[in-house]
Amino acid sequence: MNPTETAPGGSTEPAARPDLPTVDPAGYARGVTLEVGGMGRVVRAWDRRHGRAVALKECLSDAPAALARFEREALLTASLQHPAIVPGYEAGRW
Secondary structure (H helix, E strand, O other), X not given: OOOOOEEOOOEEEEOOOOOOOEOOHHHEEEEEEXXXXXXXXXXXXXXXXXXXXXXXXXXXXXXXXXXXXXXXXXXXXXXXXXXXXOOOOOOXXX
């Protein structure tokens, strides 16, 4: 199914892309959970490659529509520049 097709069940949300990259978990030292919401969880972490504190946001669902929403949010957020919006450095699956 390509991203422009309708997901099973008649959802108008695009299906998740099967080529969403895998994030290397060895690149991060995971810490405590900072917040859990309806769509995901935010975890404090240390980026070992760049030597900086980061927050990791994880999608809590494997449903194609949820993964597609999560990916869209990451792409939209990465395109924004504002002092009140944290920059995104990487997006993918664990």
